[in-house]
Amino acid sequence: MKAHLISIGTELTTGQVVDTNAAWLAARLTERGVEVAGKTTLPDELHPLVENVKRIAAECDLVILSGGLGPTDDDLTRSALAEALGVALVTDAASLENLRRFFRVRNREMAPSNAVQAMRPEGSRPIENPCGTAPGIHVRVGSAEVFALPGVPREMRRMFEADVAPRIAASGGGRSVVSMSLHTFGCTESELGERVKDLMKRGRNPTVGTTATEGVISLRLHAAGESPEAAGALLDRDVAELEKRLGRRIFGRDGETMEAVVARLLIEQAATVATAESCTGGLVAKRLTDVPGSSAYLVQGVVSYANEAKTRLLGVPAALIETHGAVSREVAEAMAVGARTRAGTDYALSLTGIAGPSGGTKEKPVGLVYLGLAYEGGVKVSEIRCGRHQPRDEIRARAATAALNLLRLKLLVRS
């Protein structure tokens, strides 16, 4: 099965926006054994879109368009498909009703221009959009299946998974490819590379590659086989080997986040947590509450940004801050203990550090963060140094992940 992706939008051809949709779709198709023969990006203009749809549909089995389904005059995908097919646009009654309901439940007036989003080329099938106003369109152009999805990444992804992916699977295109990602924390990309060098050799099956984001190094595995079972067996062998070599450095798999893993462990152990943050400004609490059901374990969080806030909200003695500085082991420890005592939780995490870009000194450079973990009967402080040339958001993200990882390792000892 051969596919071609078409991304539509003048914001893409003028370079204002980097096209992440096409890369995401290409990865999903490749995983499913579909060959992506090419990707085309076009501006919001009718004629080139019509011509490209006709030409590309004649060369491929599967065409996925993204973008151009909004309510404004520069959204031309509907018209282009109709023109490429030589048919009229018709209003889809069910889509129109969905649109009206979308606005009704939000207590908002539907602008007249929105009604155009319920139109589709005659003979096409609408694709439901569960989180936006623009339904997608599925239509056959010559011998190619053509799917038009919105450009909003969240909507496009959900509609691909719910509607397009099952149809590709049902058509049985492609060899079986199974994939997995393993996420690690606590070693660098090159340290990891040294440990698993032999598995990363080119031409091996499975392929093993690494990507790094904010201190998390992920291993991406793709195994190919004649059947899903054959590919899965190859994949399982490599995963077992990697788990043996990397141990608790691996914290999750397939998009699982550090906070999701910590949340699962906290819930399994019916344990509660509080946070006390300075340099991360609420990021640890925010990530702990990214997980649905977080009220089961997060009791409270404190962003003790000013020194007085550390004293007022956590009981850190002003003299301690005076003596050691707000960014110190001692203050991190007192913050964690104060947070745990005041919230009455099983655990408390604290962070104090220098996120930059200014505020660093020779002894305490930008990127230095102290992490505290208080638990029944003790408190532990770790120090991380992210490197003083790292940007503020990178330092904050790494520090938050490192703090959550401290708690994870503690919970693993208990489990």
Place this chain on the structure above:
Amino acid sequence: MKAHLISIGTELTTGQVVDTNAAWLAARLTERGVEVAGKTTLPDELHPLVENVKRIAAECDLVILSGGLGPTDDDLTRSALAEALGVALVTDAASLENLRRFFRVRNREMAPSNAVQAMRPEGSRPIENPCGTAPGIHVRVGSAEVFALPGVPREMRRMFEADVAPRIAASGGGRSVVSMSLHTFGCTESELGERVKDLMKRGRNPTVGTTATEGVISLRLHAAGESPEAAGALLDRDVAELEKRLGRRIFGRDGETMEAVVARLLIEQAATVATAESCTGGLVAKRLTDVPGSSAYLVQGVVSYANEAKTRLLGVPAALIETHGAVSREVAEAMAVGARTRAGTDYALSLTGIAGPSGGTKEKPVGLVYLGLAYEGGVKVSEIRCGRHQPRDEIRARAATAALNLLRLKLLVRS
């Protein structure tokens, strides 16, 4: 002058790598008044590359290829250009000498395979690569100027600036184009479209388009003119008109975030703020501290996730929560007032709502969030409904932006 970009590499068509080269080149060309008619991404395969080069060169004045100039067997740009032109590949003596020097000054052995990088189609001109081994190729295909550059972003960018850009300028093809984005909050994309419909008409100069992300609707403007001044004057006229029509719905321009604008206003007015968050779990504090220098205005934040935490940290009476529920106007008001009083700040923001996916009821559905703003002499509560099908992260992001926007509007009244 009409251009088309071709990105070459199987890592792009399999989605392993996001193509940032094409976006970068598109932005540079757009700035120079060159219209990017499209972008094409192709795998490392000879035949499709030859066919696409022929077709695209016949449709455009300028074609820029990136990738496929390395020393390995899957680097096919040289051969594809030669085949498209029907000429042979010849070795360029100067390029070969450059290559040898590149390795010599690094004390490295040149692999025999590297010599292929000194080859170019007969009749073409090599483009010097000051920071890598692969020279580029400049050749005329039909009436189109074709430039082939390496895929390594650093090398591609330097060679574009040093060699391609001056030739575009010399050909006088480039009109001047100036761009701007205006970011709005508080109305939907279609409401905005209704208000500025006439300015968004196709074929106008400047062009005006919209994009939406987490409740922020951005207007993208591009003005073209004979000189940067002429284009700038056209742009300014439209910006003034948009500001007149949209007023304070516009909060920033050119990538400015809501939190950066709020931070600037707080600093200008030497005002301080505290936060009290429930459903957003620290996101508002996190965003306020994304801005360097945030200790000037953020005194403290509280994530009062459990009901007891609302009472303990903010003094919200337990009876009030009991009577009205934690997600209510009354509790939002008490949270904001409690946060302001306890922190001793000029302002305090509070948020309490249902981020989902569960926990919604008929009267209080997922997506309902109450936002409180306490200030000297008063407190104001707003209600937003994001729609119960929105995902948790979208609801939280919109609620955080809406809360920051409340504070912005208040600060604007004072300024």
